[in-house]
Amino acid sequence: MSQLDRAALSERGEAVADRLRREGADLVALTFVDNSGVLRAKAVPVAKLASAAAWGVGASNSFDFFLCTDLITSGAYSRGPVGDLRLHPDLDALTVLSCRPGWAWAPVLKYDQDGVPHPQDARALAATATARLAGHGYSALMSFELEWIVTAESTPDDPRSATSGPAYGFTRISQQGEYLRALASILDEQGVAVEQIHPEYAPGQFELSVAAADPVRAADTAVLVRETIRAVSARFGLRASFSPKFSPDDVGNGGHVHLSIWDGERNLCAGGDRAFGLTPVAEAFGAGILDRLPALLAIGAPSVLSYLRLAPQLWTGAFRAWGLENREAPLRMIRGAAGQRDTAANLEVKCFDLTANPYLVVAALLFAGLAGIAEDARLPEPLDVDPASLTDDERAVRGITRLPSSLAEAVAAFEADKSLRADFGDELATTLMDIRRAEIAEFSGAGAAELTAALRWTH
Numbered sequence: 418m419s420q421l422d423r424a425a426l427s428e429r430g431e432a433v434a435d436r437l438r439r440e441g442a443d444l445v446a447l448t449f450v451d452n453s454g455v456l457r458a459k460a461v462p463v464a465k466l467a468s469a470a471a472w473g474v475g476a477s478n479s480f481d482f483f484l485c486t487d488l489i490t491s492g493a494y495s496r497g498p499v500g501d502l503r504l505h506p507d508l509d510a511l512t513v514l515s516c517r518p519g520w521a522w523a524p525v526l527k528y529d530q531d532g533v534p535h536p537q538d539a540r541a542l543a544a545t546a547t548a549r550l551a552g553h554g555y556s557a558l559m560s561f562e563l564e565w566i567v568t569a570e571s572t573p574d575d576p577r578s579a580t581s582g583p584a585y586g587f588t589r590i591s592q593q594g595e596y597l598r599a600l601a602s603i604l605d606e607q608g609v610a611v612e613q614i615h616p617e618y619a620p621g622q623f624e625l626s627v628a629a630a631d632p633v634r635a636a637d638t639a640v641l642v643r644e645t646i647r648a649v650s651a652r653f654g655l656r657a658s659f660s661p662k663f664s665p666d667d668v669g670n671g672g673h674v675h676l677s678i679w680d681g682e683r684n685l686c687a688g689g690d691r692a693f694g695l696t697p698v699a700e701a702f703g704a705g706i707l708d709r710l711p712a713l714l715a716i717g718a719p720s721v722l723s724y725l726r727l728a729p730q731l732w733t734g735a736f737r738a739w740g741l742e743n744r745e746a747p748l749r750m751i752r753g754a755a756g757q758r759d760t761a762a763n764l765e766v767k768c769f770d771l772t773a774n775p776y777l778v779v780a781a782l783l784f785a786g787l788a789g790i791a792e793d794a795r796l797p798e799p800l801d802v803d804p805a806s807l808t809d810d811e812r813a814v815r816g817i818t819r820l821p822s823s824l825a826e827a828v829a830a831f832e833a834d835k836s837l838r839a840d841f842g843d844e845l846a847t848t849l850m851d852i853r854r855a856e857i858a859e860f861s862g863a864g865a866a867e868l869t870a871a872l873r874w875t876h
C-alpha cells in the first residue's frame with residue numbers, strides 16, 4: 418500500500434514552488450547518491466515540483482547497478498533494463514542554490530510505482546537507523562569533514578596548478594582567498610553553518626567542516642557542500658577533486674565523520690565515568706563501531722582506490738584502535754576544550770573517505786553503534802602512540818589489527834556480518850557487494866597511477 422499522502426505533498430509542493438519563483442529559481446535538481454557513491458540527478462522545472470513531490474519522477478531500477486565508471490553491472494536483484502522507480506523530492510530538505518543561480522536542489526526518496534518505499538533507498542535507510550536509535554531513547558549528531566584538492570581547470574591533473582603554497586600554509590589562503598570567501602558566504606546563504614576552512618597537507622588540498630546535525634541532515638549537507646564546492650570552483654576557473662587519492666605519492670582526501678550520542682539535551686560523550694568522560698552508552702556505541710570497522714569499511718571506504726589512501730602514517734587510521742586525539746586511530750575521541758565538553762565531545766571515524774554514500778555511512782554507523790549498545794560493549798585500552806611505531810607483537814598484545822588493506826577484504830568482512838547485512842536488508846546488502854565486486858573486477862591489474870587517474874573526478 419502506498420505510504421504517500423499525495424494530496425498533501427502536492428499542496429506543499431505548490432507552496433514551495435511559489436516560494437522558489439519568488440526567489441528566482443527555475444529548475445530543481447533532484448539527486449540521489451547511488452550504490453557506488455556517485456551523485457546522480459534528474460531535474461524538473463519549478464512548475465512541475467508539486468507533481469514531482471506527489472507522484473515522483475521516473476528513474477530506471479538499473480541505477481542501483483551503476484558502477485562509479487558508469488558501467489551497469491548485474492546482480493542477484495538486477496532486472497536489467499526493466500522497471501521504473503519514482504523519485505520524490507524531499508521538500509523539507511529543498512534548498513535554493515546560491516552557487517547555481519536559478520536552481521534549487523532537493524534530495525529524493527525512492528518509491529516504486531505503487532508508492533511503496535524502495536528497499537535500496539540509502540536515504541530512507543539513514544532515516545530508519547535514526548528512528549531505531551530514537552526508539553532506544555537516544556539521538557545522534559553527526560557531521561562530515563570534507564577534504565578536496567583544487568586545481569586549475571586548464572591543467573586539472575596538476576595539484577599545484579591552483580595553489581603552490583606549503584601544507585597548512587597561509588600562502589594558499591592568499592592565493593585562493595576570494596574563492597574561499599565566496600564558498601563560505603554561499604554556503605551561509607544556503608543555510609550551511611561552516612565551522613572551519615583550512616589548507617590541508619597535500620598540494621592543493623583544503624578542508625571544510627560544518628556544524629553537526631541529525632544524521633540524515635548531516636548526509637544531505639555533505640552532498641550539498643560537495644556540490645557547492647564544485648560549483649564555486651568552476652566559477653573561479655578551478656576544479657575540485659574529492660578522490661581518496663588524487664595522486665599515488667600524496668596524502669589522500671578523507672571523509673571523516675564526527676558523531677555524538679545524546680539523551681535529550683545531554684551529550685553522552687561527556688561527563689560520564691568511563692574513559693575520557695564517555696558515559697556507558699557512548700562507550701558501548703563507540704565500541705560497536707570499533708568492533709565492526711572492517712565490515713563498515715565496505716560502506717565507508719567503498720572504492721578500490723580507498724585502500725591506496727588507507728595506509729599507515731597518513732592520518733587515516735589504518736590500524737583498528739581508538740585513542741584520545743590520536744590521528745593514527747580510526748576512532749578518535751575528541752573531548753574538546755575544558756568548559757565546552759558538554760557540547761563539543763565527540764567521536765571521529767577517520768578511516769572513511771568521500772567515495773562513500775553518506776546516507777549509507779550514517780546508517781551503518783548507527784546500526785553498528787546500536788549493536789554495541791545492545792551488547793553493552795566495552796572499548797579496549799585507548800592507544801596513545803602511533804600504532805605503526807609498535808612491533809607486531811606489541812600490537813597483538815593490545816589487540817590492534819590492521820584494517821582491511823583491500824576492498825575485497827572489507828567486502829568479506831561485511832558479508833560475514835549477519836547483523837549488519839540484516840540491518841541493510843538483503844536486497845541492498847547483496848547489491849552493494851555485487852557493485853563492490855564488479856568494481857574490483859573492473860580495476861583488477863590497474864596500477865596506482867591508472868587507478869588514481871580513473872577515479873580523480875568520479876565522486
Ligand code: GLU
Nearest residue numbers: 668669670671732733744
Ligand atoms: N588527509 C587525511 C585523510 O586522508 C586526514 C588528515 C586529517 O587528520 O585531517 O584522512
Ligand code: MG
Nearest residue numbers: 564617624671
Ligand atoms: Mg583534515
